[in-house]
Ligand SMILES: Nc1ncnc2c1ncn2[C@@H]1O[C@H](COP(=O)(O)OP(=O)(O)O)[C@@H](O)[C@H]1O
């Protein structure tokens with residue numbers, strides 16, 4: 154026994170070099186990947202039908218950029234509608250009033266229970282069954298009337314389709330966020346004389362935001378891609394625009410690559426923003442003083 | 454129910470009662486939690502509510518500022534009926550807004566502090582004056598700074614609740630309640646969630662408040678505080694007031710066997 158202990162602690166052994174564990178699997182994987190990348194690059198370079206020159210040429214083409222702008226506008230406006238209406242629906246769903254709860258639950262059931270494509274087409278074709286939208290006494294005289302088709306433009310139909318559908322999903326996200334706030338917070342607010350609206354605005358929603366914001370960032374990224382469905386109502390956003398172009402020149406793949414590049418650029422930007430927000434939020438939860446620890450390697 | 458009814462009538466006629474509870478009943482489903490509570494508290498009086506867990510102390514306290522509605526009897530605070538408006542021999546339920554307005558007279562301190570975690574200590578104290586009463590920010594900030602100093606936290610205005618110890622959080626919570634200039638303060642086991650060495654700093658603040666003449670109802674297991682600071686102790690068990698009186702009487706010569714057995718366990 155005594156000799157073993159002496160051996161393991163002997164200074165000569167302490168200086169022995171360490172042989173790191175080998176990972177042969179990694180080498181195999183790297184070789185396979187290298188071959189695949191080489192094949193892909195050679196495919197890109199040796200397939201003239203791909204027309205990479207067209208991809209480059211159309212990337213900043215005027216109508217493509219206009220389509221890109223429309224895609225961004227659709228995303229922003231539809232998300233604003235979704236978040237605002239979703240918050241209202243979530244509050245209705247949690248209210249004491251049974252009628253409000255039923256209305257909100259029905260809304261969510263209908264808009265989550267039917268395909269978004271159908272909803273888009275529905276708003277677009279509403280004018281065919283309801284030619285005029287009028288304001289007046291129910292079942293009584295009309296005060297004001299406009300043609301449905303002038304009010305519900307392509308853009309408005311896309312916003313209604315995407316935004317109202319989004320509201321149903323946001324309602325669930327906001328509800329989960331509100332549910333995550335401790336009951337004691339509401340009691341403390343009430344005990345201070347805060348009414349229901351003030352309690353929501355100053356106490357519940359700011360705390361629920363920690364839970365609401367990260368999944369909402371995900372929703373923004375999916376909304377960006379969902380806007381391509383506006384193709385079915387002919388709204389010239391990014392996908393519709395490239396479709397119109399390849400309808401004329403039959404260069405489908407190069408133009409779809411153009412659209413994909415722009416979608417990837419936008420989702421990458423959004424992902425970076427999302428990561429930033431999540432880091433800020435988690436810092437708030439820990440609530441420790443904002444102090445950055447700098448790790449230094451090699452003692453420097 | 455031995456003596457509480459006598460204290461109800463002992464109040465001088467001229468002086469309006471701060472709290473007057475008459476025959477208060479409350480049930481949760483089939484569980485009758487309050488079975489007819491009568492209690493009168495005069496302005497400036499400090500009353501502690503004692504009793505075993507589940508005897509309805511918290512529920513009664515919460516009824517006083519209408520965090521729970523009552524199923525029978527009535528409660529008045531500072532001469533105003535809690536939760537209702539009396540007119541033409543009927544009691545009309547108040548709107549949430551009116552209830553909120555009525556609560557401004559009553560401050561409450563909770564066992565688990567319930568500070569707003571997204572606001573600093575100073576902002577917690579400023580919140581209600583600014584957003585409920587509409588006090589100007591600069592004025593509210595000054596008042597809040599003074600209140601934090603009063604509870605011994607002059608050096609912590611910028612700290613978030615998570616950066617404070619339990620005792621410090623509870624003192625901020627007391628300052629936050631005081632910022633609304635309440636006439637009555639309700640404390641629901643304010644020191645039960647604290648490490649033993651932090652209990653004293655919170656009790657000291659409460660003693661200061663009592664000395665300044667604040668009307669207080671305190672649910673507590675701190676018998677030393679009840680004996681030393683309170684004008685009256687009220688012993689509850691099973692949803693009724695079993696015994697009430699000056700601490701010197703109740704602690705040294707408890708009349709009811711349930712009071713005796715409770716006191717023998719906690720002292
Ligand atoms: N919100 C509630 N819903 C149902 N039962 C409750 C609720 N609040 C309290 N109770 C019940 O009421 C009784 C008294 O509770 P409580 O007033 O908290 O007692 P104490 O504060 O004296 O410990 C307990 O039996 C408890 O389970």
Ligand SMILES: [Mg+2]
Nearest residue numbers: 510511512642
């Ligand atoms: Mg309790």
